[in-house]
Amino acid sequence: MEGMVEFWSQIGSIMATLMFVCTFAERVLPSRVWDSLESYFYKIVHSLFGFLFTDVTITFEEYQSDESFHGRNEAYTAIENYLSIDSSERASKLKAKTTKGMRSIAFSMDDYEVITDEFEGIKVKWYLEKQLPVSQSISWDVSRDEGRRCYKLMFKDKYRSIITESYIPYVIEEGKKIKKRNKFQKLYTNCNGDDRDLWTYVTFQHPATFDAIAMEPNKKQEIINDLMAFTKSKEYYNKIGKAWKRGYLLYGPPGTGKSSVIAAMANLLHYDVYDLELTAVQDNTSLRKLLIDTSKKSIIVIEDIDCSLDLTGQRKNQSKDDENKDSKVLPIKEMAKGTRDKKKSKSKVTLSGLLNFIDGLWSACGEERIILFTTNHVDKLDPALIRRGRMDKHIELSYCGFEAFKVLAKNYLNLESHNLFEKIRTLLEETRMTPADVAENLMPKSPGLENAGEVGLENLILALEKAKEVERLKAEEALKDDGDNGELDEEESDEEDDEEDGSEGEGTSDEDEDDDSSDEDLLKI
Numbered sequence: 001m002e003g004m005v006e007f008w009s010q011i012g013s014i015m016a017t018l019m020f021v022c023t024f025a026e027r028v029l030p031s032r033v034w035d036s037l038e039s040y041f042y043k044i045v046h047s048l049f050g051f052l053f054t055d056v057t058i059t060f061e062e063y064q065s066d067e068s069f070h071g072r073n074e075a076y077t078a079i080e081n082y083l084s085i086d087s088s089e090r091a092s093k094l095k096a097k098t099t100k101g102m103r104s105i106a107f108s109m110d111d112y113e114v115i116t117d118e119f120e121g122i123k124v125k126w127y128l129e130k131q132l133p134v135s136q137s138i139s140w141d142v143s144r145d146e147g148r149r150c151y152k153l154m155f156k157d158k159y160r161s162i163i164t165e166s167y168i169p170y171v172i173e174e175g176k177k178i179k180k181r182n183k184f185q186k187l188y189t190n191c192n193g194d195d196r197d198l199w200t201y202v203t204f205q206h207p208a209t210f211d212a213i214a215m216e217p218n219k220k221q222e223i224i225n226d227l228m229a230f231t232k233s234k235e236y237y238n239k240i241g242k243a244w245k246r247g248y249l250l251y252g253p254p255g256t257g258k259s260s261v262i263a264a265m266a267n268l269l270h271y272d273v274y275d276l277e278l279t280a281v282q283d284n285t286s287l288r289k290l291l292i293d294t295s296k297k298s299i300i301v302i303e304d305i306d307c308s309l310d311l312t313g314q315r316k317n318q319s320k321d322d323e324n325k326d327s328k329v330l331p332i333k334e335m336a337k338g339t340r341d342k343k344k345s346k347s348k349v350t351l352s353g354l355l356n357f358i359d360g361l362w363s364a365c366g367e368e369r370i371i372l373f374t375t376n377h378v379d380k381l382d383p384a385l386i387r388r389g390r391m392d393k394h395i396e397l398s399y400c401g402f403e404a405f406k407v408l409a410k411n412y413l414n415l416e417s418h419n420l421f422e423k424i425r426t427l428l429e430e431t432r433m434t435p436a437d438v439a440e441n442l443m444p445k446s447p448g449l450e451n452a453g454e455v456g457l458e459n460l461i462l463a464l465e466k467a468k469e470v471e472r473l474k475a476e477e478a479l480k481d482d483g484d485n486g487e488l489d490e491e492e493s494d495e496e497d498d499e500e501d502g503s504e505g506e507g508t509s510d511e512d513e514d515d516d517s518s519d520e521d522l523l524k525i
């Protein structure tokens, strides 16, 4: 008994001496010298007294280098994330870093710090060790290598199986979830050909979610289900021997929510977005390089695809002789949108280059990617570009229906029902207004208005009635024009029929083919 008491008092005095030396050294030595020595003190304490707390130690190195993998150890990263939770309360020495585009500060345990964790009533300890490179272990050089780290998990031998079989997988899984939550999404755009980098990015901070998208609820759910099924289909794609990617075509008039749906998709899946400006791509080789440089879990978007490639009527206008040639080499058309460069693009990207981009050999280099086109004129696109297998899901975004209006009324006015709803339902059936215009009319014009809901609905009714009247006048004018031209049309009709027989025939068959294929997946929203 006496021997035991003496043993513990010896340990106590050694620990006290070491603590005193540590504190003294930290105060008197220049900080960079102390930085170099600190790891040795902790190593000594750990190897001398680690046995007091634990029987088993498992080490997770920061970097792994063997024949199967070379790089940062994913388990280490997951543990780092897992331990960052509540670390500000559990550890006394902390590191701080910014997350989510500088929106918050995240804390994690500092080097040589110990954190206690509990799992099913079992206590374990995590220790973060920094291993200095041998050649620079004690150095006066400020620019010395930072060194590598490892986490050491310490626990009693009797819990070995529960720790290895349940606790460690749990920590890794939780760590991955935390990483996913903390990862800030990026919005990339391709750089000019002269730049060294292929893509440049900003933090993606679009607030759109599917809850706020105005569309028919079943259709919305169908898109969400499709996206979620895609993210879980790695094995399925492997089994059928196809690259793990999916193509979406979003089409409809301006202001029906195509861009909002893209943002909602990215937010739902936590994917990065690559906004590919096709006119800035020099040629097919550059296009391929851009593709290879995208990361997995991303959405590659080509907006207004009909304005990027000259697909307009290429099949209708060209002669049979040059049809094949032209469908392979298509010049980039000058941009239609005001925000874009009005000059003719010098890009030499061709339709075949674009088709290869979507599903050629190189497109299989990454995984879990969505390729998405938007257009206001689906009829102008070459059927080859949007056929099933390339664009798997065709989604039409259209004028605002009553179901879509209800989503907007809930979002903008916090109204789920109102006696003006029925009148709005009738007007929406009688006229065409985009969700963007409906939203604009609903939006309260001055903040804090008491009866903002009712005012918003009345505004919308006025706007719908006006739109209905404009449509009526236009229809009347069109009828009048038809009447005036009726005689002339009759004279010319035989001539036109002859011309159309030659060139329109194929266009019609393409359209038929498109119609057939669209039955299952075409969503009219």
Ligand SMILES: Nc1ncnc2c1ncn2[C@@H]1O[C@H](COP(=O)(O)OP(=O)(O)OP(=O)(O)O)[C@@H](O)[C@H]1O
Pocket (backbone or CB within 6 Å): 212, 213, 214, 215, 252, 253, 254, 255, 256, 257, 258, 259, 260, 261, 376, 434, 435, 436, 437, 439
């Ligand atoms: N379906 C919708 N649901 C919710 N909001 C919508 C919807 N459609 C349009 N909006 C609103 O209108 C604005 C413009 O919509 P958006 O840019 O998504 O349309 P778009 O179809 O991409 O238009 P464009 O073809 O001109 O690019 C959005 O900021 C959004 O507030």
